[in-house]
Amino acid sequence: MALRLVQVNFKARDDSALGQFWAEALGWGVSIEEPGVTNVEPVGFTWPDPAAVCIDVVTVPDPETVKYGVHLDLATTSAAHQAELVAHLKKLGATPADVGQGDVPWTVLADPEGNVFCVLEPREIYRDTGPIAAVVVDCADPRAMARFWDGAMDWTLHEVTDDHAVLRSAKGVGPYLEFLRTSGVKTVWNRVHLDLKPYPDDDQAAEVARLEALGATSIDVGQGDVSWRCLADPEGNEFCVLSPG
Known part of the structure; x- marks a missing residue:
């Protein structure tokens, strides 16, 4: 049994507008799954495929009550590309953001609904990732997160230290997928969370039980009667286990 990271889920006031921003930011396309839900994925993409982690934007009543504990890092291929991408994103509605980063070579921006993300300087490690270099999760203990997520998914653990853990x-x-040590205790829901999907022949309930044995807990975020299961990892980061497929 195993799970795949297939998408990141953004809570939004306006799924259509935010979805369009991210589609134009990444050079991807959009599709409407149902009223209030916009999918953003590469044009011609057959989901799911590890070549891309897609974006699912969902309208919720009050997205501002939650925390920005997960963000995207965007890849660039040169200093000129980084500058051009930042300028393009600002034209789309992104704004500069100060999260205490200081003097760093990457640029921190916020999308039109305030979700913070980074436009990285060129890095060799991200040369073949596509437009999204990494999905980054704040955490208190990267080593503990590495143990849980390495067991939860069929991804490979590339590096783990006291400060960060890296999977692909x-x-x-x-x-x-990167876990970075940060200060502060999580007390509210993340505005962005991960969605995992079992393989077609696997059993969703069995996967949930396996995750709970690893340290996950089932949670109620008001999801009601839905086809997915909502859980939290050992540090309280919400994620969903979708139906197999």
Whole structure:
């Protein structure tokens, strides 16, 4: 049994507008899954595929009550590309953001709904990830997060230290999943969370039980009667286990 990271889920006031921003930011396309839900994925993409971690934008009543504990890092290929991408993103509605980063080579921005993300300077490690270099999760203990998420998914653990942990699809494609040590205790829901999907022949309930044995807990975020299961990892970061497929 195993799980795949297939998408990141953004809570939004306006799924259509935010979805369009991210589609234009990444050079991807949009599709409407249902009223209030916008999917953003590469044009011609057959989901799911480890070559890309897609974006699912969902309208919720009050997205501002939650925390920015997960963000995207965008890849660039040169200093000129980084400058051009930052300028393009600002034209789309992104604004500069100060999260205490100081003098760093990357640029921190916020999307039109305030979700913080980074446009990285060129880095060799991200040369083949596609537009999203990494999905980054704040945490208190990267080593503990590495143990849980390495067991939860069929991704490969590339590096783990006291300050960060790095995983990527075992097929060596798509973005990285990174856990970075940060200060502060999580007390509210994350505005962005991960969605995992079992393989077609696996059993969702069995996967949930396996995750709970690893340290996850089932949670109620008001989801009601839905086809997915909502859980939290050992540090309280919410994620969903979708139906197999």
